[in-house]
Amino acid sequence: MRMFLNKYKSYLKDYIFNGGDETILMNAFDELLEFLDPTLSEAVNILDVHVKALEDVLNVDKDNDLVQWIYIQRANEFLAQIFMYIDSMILSLREEVERDALTGLNNxxxxxxxxxxxxxxxxxxxxxxxxxxxxxxxxxxxxxxxxxxxxxxxxxxxxxxxxxxxxxxxxxxxxxxxxxxxxxxxxxxxxxxxxxxxxxxxxxxxxxxxxxxxxxxxxxxxxxxxxxxxxxxxxxxxxxxxxxxxxxxxxxxxxxxxxxxxxxx
CATH class of the missing domain: 3.30.70.270 (Reverse transcriptase/Diguanylate cyclase domain)
Structure with missing residues (x-):
């Protein structure tokens, strides 16, 4: 979890303070998915990471003019993409383990x-x-x-x-x-x-x-x-x-x- 948090924080900082380059989010999405083993597949864990990263990276109040909050909104959308991927991954895994290989029926x-x-x-x-x-x-x-x-x-x-x-x-x-x-x-x-x-x-x-x-x-x-x-x-x-x-x-x-x-x- 610590490694995931550090990697997530570095991408978030890069994105928020460097103009909201979309390629940063795409690279982050691809690389962070490699960290999503079953211990990280609970949405609450990912949400905790997101909140902690925002606190560590920003360390400012929301009304601070130094922060362009449109970028934070996009970062939140990026988090939603991870959630969607996790949901899809869990659904796919469940369908695989709950399907009888020979007949295709539920097992x-x-x-x-x-x-x-x-x-x-x-x-x-x-x-x-x-x-x-x-x-x-x-x-x-x-x-x-x-x-x-x-x-x-x-x-x-x-x-x-x-x-x-x-x-x-x-x-x-x-x-x-x-x-x-x-x-x-x-x-x-x-x-x-x-x-x-x-x-x-x-x-x-x-x-x-x-x-x-x-x-x-x-x-x-x-x-x-x-x-x-x-x-x-x-x-x-x-x-x-x-x-x-x-x-x-x-x-x-x-x-x-x-x-x-x-x-x-």
Missing amino acids: RLALSRILSSLWFEYKKNKKSLSLALLDLDNFKKVNDTYGHIVGDKVLKEVANVLKSNTRGNDIAFRFGGEEFIVLFPNSNCIQAKVPAERIRKQVEDLIITDYNIRITVSIGIASLEDNPESMDELIRFADDAMYQAKSEGKNRIVLYKDIKGIIMQ
Whole structure:
């Protein structure tokens, strides 16, 4: 931080007291970005540096005629550029780490962040939220018979079905292995079953070319109306429903509300 402050101060002094040459700001922007490691990525830290630099460089009152404050305004705009770059950098990094490399869907890390946000908002406002957990049927047999490259192709095709069948607010995730999750905001389990059934049917109709592979999916759906005590329990309810779908013959949808009594016995 000390090195960043000294470098920032030197550019700021050069800019304010030497006529506001725009090339000084451009050079400063390029060089200072090299100092922006994760420890400096908090805007409050950069703002502290900016204020400290102004105090050290100027050491005068604002009404002092020696200082042309238009240059300070431009220096503030330069600081805003750094903020914009940081925001863009953090957003890009988050998108990278929260994206499943194989399917392009959101991954489990993204699920944790997004579901946490929705959980508190929807519980507080008593709004509907449903979660569907999808598991490909007999996927291990596909991998064992055709190999993991073909298995990966199957996963990509299923992911494409999810992408093309999620409505405006719905969010699809690869949960891990051959499991996927879809969040249905503002939908109870009955409402969520409609797009889930569309997904189930389109997966059933998939034909993986070259190998003529057919695949099906079992789906369990749980919602806030099932009164889960935590996000993990909401997922567990959907998982219980999904395993019930498997036990009933696979390639079907089961709602947790319909098996709640059976599970609790």
